[in-house]
Amino acid sequence: MDTPQPTAQPPAPDAAAQDLAGFVAAAPTSFHAAAEVACRLSAAGYRELAEGQRWELAPGDRCVIVRDGAAIAFAVPAEPLPAPTLRVLGAHTDSPALKLGPSADFASAGARQIDVEVYGGPLLNSWLDRELCLAGRLVLADGSRALVRTGPIARIPQLAIHLDRQVNDGLALDRQRHLPPVIGLQVPGEDADGVMDLLARAAGVDADRIVGHDVYTIPAQPPEAFGARREFLAAPRLDNLTSVHAGTAAMERVDPAGLDAIAVFAAFDHEEVGSQTRSGAGGPFLADVCERILLALGADRADVLAALSGSVCLSADAGHAVHPNYPERHDPVVRPVLGRGPLLKLNAQQRYATDAVGAGAWAAACARAGVEYQEFVSHNDVPCGSTIGPITAARLGMTTVDVGIALWSMHSAREMCASADVAALNAALAAFVQG
Template structure:
């Protein structure tokens, strides 16, 4: 483990830069949770995974690699070849090593009937999604991205060009802005997308819908519903005196999704003792209580169907499933906080994790993180196997702790769960930042977890 004010290495290796660049490409391809789920599926399919449909019967074989997508969530797994050596399906026993993350990030979601005009500007109505750092979204060019559902029931991913911006009020009109910035969530945060042609509100087809339809290559009249979000248009960038840092939208929590999916892609079925599974949920930033969120049935559905497909002639499949869960481990990987050098007193005075010091092991006495001593020992073993150092994170007692999918997964499935994640500055900003070294370390720790836990 590591707990000191120094980075793992001032200069990153070529492999570390490769992971940072690959993560940047992943972020660019994943402006919404729906895009991220499809990106994971495409990348893993290219690595030999088979995409399954929840509406069809699953044929799962030892040594096989599989993917299933549910809305903005995705699960993928590798079945160990060693299950072929079992004398019969009635004697089968296996377990899961799960890495859980989430595809969504805080921001703004497009409202119904979004278009309106005000003071010569064409604007779109948005609703706050999750808990973004509101001021970080000012004066940034934004795209609109998400999923359209058409009248025939089909869906289409969509992302516009940069068309929106939330302009900040000039200091000349608010001389107190540098002392205290107060943003009214309804009045001050509606993006501008153009110049209005008249003073009255838009009637009929909305400009936003026309732009979304054009970007998706569909007819606006065919759009029956949509889940569309703002996304910062500025591309990720590696920067710093020695290129130590990565700045990017949606590092919380696409850094974990990228590390988990790329680690799983490198797992060989012959290396495994248990089933290696990664899952990226949707809606974590708004409470996870959806069919594709961690409080929903997605992971339970997938794991139960896997066991059922591997042992179709079991007379008591539920017992076999519960035995598998009893031997399983879930690693909840979600972004955490490095000590901020300008706000050092906001952190625990003893445990001082830093950027570049390796993944965080997240601990909370109120079980806002699900880490216990058993999970700690398992994560430590995986990191030791990978040659990766990690750091403990615990909140300052005077500051409320956030939470993750970890406690939700532990509650729903009864699996030993440990909370870890990459260290960030500017979490929930429109543009977060991490250390280049930490992306590779997280990948390596998760890859070792699939093989050792």
Template sequence: MSEPHRFDRGHTDDLVSFLTASPSPYHAVASAAERLEKAGFRQVAETDAWDGTTGGRYVLRGGAIVAWYVPEGAVPHTPFRIVGAHTDSPNLRVKPLPDTGAHGWRQVAVEIYGGPLLNSWLDRDLGLAGRLTLRNGSTRLVNVDRPLLRVPQLAIHLDRSVSGEGLKLDKQRHVTPIWGLGGDVRDGDLIAFLEETAGLPAGEVTGWDLMTHSVEPPAYLGRDKELLAGPRMDNLLSVHAAVAALTAVSSGGADLPYIPVLAAFDHEENGSQSDTGADGPLLGSVLERSVFARGGSFEDRARAFAGTVCLSSDTGHAVHPNYAERHDPTHHPRVNGGPILKVNVNNRYATDGSGRAVFAAACEKANVPFQSFVSNNSMPCGTTIGPITAARHGIKTVDIGVAILSMHSARELCGADDPYLLANSLVAFLEG
């Protein structure tokens, strides 16, 4: 336990910057890539031939990024140490025909992405961000990071039942944001506005992947500022920690026995079944090509995968003071208590006893406390990319994360110390 922490509260300050700069998965991977570039990593295209030389590389595909560092002395069958996470968060996403409205209000048609707490999106100032696809097939990131949209809640005077029966929202009728006034709603208005915002000629945009985000910045909270409130902690908190850990390991000059890897996927919130999701081929393709680029064979690939371990890092549930009965009575993870080890014997999480030992060793090396999480037996358990990674690639996988409150809200809450405690444990894990 002599290994000192590599990160402190400054890491959490940097997380605030990362969350602010990453209102969409596409912005998140661009932010991650910028940090990797500063640490000496270089982007490689999937369409190019790869070499097996030492150093850091990364692949971008849509809202996903995979980065790895080949240390001196790595051989074709050197195993990998992977930190897996996801870049997407539940929100409201713009439909193919976005322009709508009624009764003099201009509105934007949206779909519900993932499982958001819809009430948290009401009466909140929202921006719009994502990816624009141009006529030539290239893409352009766009971020309107100012109050642009709002989903107005119905006044209690017009629905007295809400105080007794609770709020009931129809996903089709009640969550369409307003963004202006005008009785003449014309197709193309929103996209024309975004073209102008992005400095593009009119009619240049032919496709889009756009989503809402809260424009209220992250903020420290509490008497002693021991809490952090902000958007998209599920799961950009883990992405940020993984990027920090990978760059620290790659610059530390350590004689690494493993090849450290960051794999941040898109579409975890709706099942991971896409070419950029954990259930797609991206991670396996990158790992295999890394083996083969170093002169390896299929036998080397099999040996490398057999010795590989992945930490699936995602947020989990801290015990809620107002709903403690919803938690397992003997497992009450607390914020600022260190990362959590997530266990479910029905494989909603991938952790087993041997995986627990791997994570416990990393936390001991980093001098970081950790906690255990298991769901109340009477409550359905969520899941992560962990079981998918284990089943798809035959890789030992352990589910971990940081305990938070208000998961899937437009604005979530964590302990201000937990982000850097997680990052420190990830460094120890990647170093082996």
């Protein structure tokens, strides 16, 4: 009898991809992501600043500020610069999801359900038949805030094919009628806990103290490496926690002694809904922080304007690799693929902010990091999405370049990337920040 041979084990994902998986698991919402950025950087020696206090800064300082679901970190060069400039890395913390409504509990056909509102532009079908957690922040009567995350308590069950024989010819979901998740069954004579009771219990607070909430549905399945050689990473929120994670890792490694510009990392909220909020790229957060840094280091208003004009911003957000089943949806000449390095994103209509000067800054960073990169342009007949890049360029007047990791299934409840690209993006962003 032949002796069975042991099955060869595929290699483990590299350290960068494993760390990204941990970051994603710790950041189910933008509020958790901002807190995780601050936690990791505090552990690396950063000092947390309060916006409501006067800042006193000195050469070599490293600091982080959190505003709602956004965070900005910066590192000041160890030696004073005669004409300081800023090297800004931007990303966003939010992802498409379903947001819990203000009066969420209702019942239908013997099922307890919760009312939800679509946030951003998710691939709605990807949220069906998937166990969901609820996560976000609660605001209490005394003004304090609590982060919350439940276990898997919800699901949006899809209608059986027996009741919709044409479903495979084209699934059409009504956003109001077909998306409310089920969280339980009605039991006659039983006064079941409502969703706010469940959230309060998960957060360890009294339900009657909750006066406001920003809570979202979150896929319960954790990130996972897979593939014949485990070369892929599947996870929710890779758009854009890949960039938030890489930016955080870059700031952990930054050395003030080697900086020739003030290094800034801005992780904004609300990119998926237009960025026009107090914690979004269209708001004043980054401009205010940059000005306060320069003023605290002795600059005057004219110096601030001069510094901004000579600064550069790298906007890091996920992009698209050519899909093997839909190659016609991509530009026929520019063909980026998974596993071949991060993307330089270009668009003639300035939906991405990249110009030749910014492209040169990105090429130099990749060369210092020893990273190969790919270019991305949209098919002319497929409308191009946008990023925080054009918003930042317009608000602050900085040279701005759009880059990011390549994905498949972008805006799905579960996206995927190549693990090798995670390490490459981390290295390129670290090289850019350090200069």
